[in-house]
Amino acid sequence: MLTGTYQTDLASSQQLVEAEASVAAAANIPYMEVSKRLQYLRNAAPKLTWLATDGLHPGRGLPLLNAFLVYQTRQGALPKPGPLTVTAPIHESGSALAETLRQADAPLPLPNMPGEAHYASGALETFLNASRSPRSSQQFVRGGRLCRRSIPALGRYRNFMIREVLMTDKTAAQLVQEAKSNIENLTPDQVQAEIAAGNVTIVDIRDAPELVAGTIPGAVHASRGMLEFYADPTSPSHKVELNPEGRIILHCASGGRSALAVHTLRCLGYKNVAHLDGGFKAWQAAGKAGGVEHAATENATHAVLRKNRVAD
Numbered sequence: 001m002l003t004g005t006y007q008t009d010l011a012s013s014q015q016l017v018e019a020e021a022s023v024a025a026a027a028n029i030p031y032m033e034v035s036k037r038l039q040y041l042r043n044a045a046p047k048l049t050w051l052a053t054d055g056l057h058p059g060r061g062l063p064l065l066n067a068f069l070v071y072q073t074r075q076g077a078l079p080k081p082g083p084l085t086v087t088a089p090i091h092e093s094g095s096a097l098a099e100t101l102r103q104a105d106a107p108l109p110l111p112n113m114p115g116e117a118h119y120a121s122g123a124l125e126t127f128l129n130a131s132r133s134p135r136s137s138q139q140f141v142r143g144g145r146l147c148r149r150s151i152p153a154l155g156r157y158r159n160f161m162i163r164e165v166l167m168t169d170k171t172a173a174q175l176v177q178e179a180k181s182n183i184e185n186l187t188p189d190q191v192q193a194e195i196a197a198g199n200v201t202i203v204d205i206r207d208a209p210e211l212v213a214g215t216i217p218g219a220v221h222a223s224r225g226m227l228e229f230y231a232d233p234t235s236p237s238h239k240v241e242l243n244p245e246g247r248i249i250l251h252c253a254s255g256g257r258s259a260l261a262v263h264t265l266r267c268l269g270y271k272n273v274a275h276l277d278g279g280f281k282a283w284q285a286a287g288k289a290g291g292v293e294h295a296a297t298e299n300a301t302h303a304v305l306r307k308n309r310v311a312d
């Protein structure tokens with residue numbers, strides 16, 4: 001079965017669920033949607049800590065949600081209220097997932113995230129009451145059956161996910177190295193020269209919390225998790241700055257995610273795309289300008305947008 005991941009704003013969450021459900025349906029495996037449920041539960045049961053303080057990593061409530069979905073999908077019923085222990089070693093900083101994330105230059109699990117969480121009977125009862133409420137009954141009662149409905153195809157992005165994710169037996173590091181051998185890898189000096197010459201769009205694909213480290217002045221922020229939707233001119237979430245006919249240079253923190261993302265944009269029809277090898281860390285190490293003040297302003301803007309979307 002495929003347990004979904006999550007996005008914290010409404011629009012990104014909906015598109016993530018559609019993409020995950022499409023891949024699960026194509027692979028003919030059960031899909032347990034998490035992101036939209038998390039959106040609801042953060043308001044319905046705020047006493048349970050759903051996200052860490054950084055707003056990005058999972059809190060203690062998220063393993064409970066995942067365990068609930070696995071139980072409901074396998075048993076076809078809701079668990080009975082009572083004390084509960086959830087073992088989730090995948091969240092530990094030393095897990096295989098952590099190593100994969102490290103190789104892919106993605107945010108790592110928090111070092112203090114336990115691999116086992118204990119919940120009192122009151123926590124599970126709070127969760128179950130929120131799950132049974134009228135607003136969420138359709139989402140929760142259907143459980144793992146969500147993937148059995150007809151899921152619209154997502155075009156080239158869906159096919160790319162199936163081909164590259166479901167049918168590969170390679171490591172993340174191998175995928176990054178293969179990508180770098182087939183794309184344009186630029187140094188900080190080369191990127192700076194293209195910025196000075198004009199007619200280039202720098203795209204920062206790091207997650208919003210990472211921007212506090214600084215940004216390349218003038219860069220457009222388009223997080224890796226939503227890049228395909230931001231880049232597709234037919235998508236409602238398309239960013240006008242991303243032009244398939246224009247010159248695009250991607251960057252992340254260390255160059256792993258951006259290398260893979262170049263390949264993704266090529267699948268979407270982008271013809272003149274490169275990435276900053278070594279990412280923003282290489283940019284800083286080379287003594288280039290990094291707008292920390294701009295990054296803080298952009299992070300505050302993201303927070304306001306998230307608040308408004310939830311309010312809507």
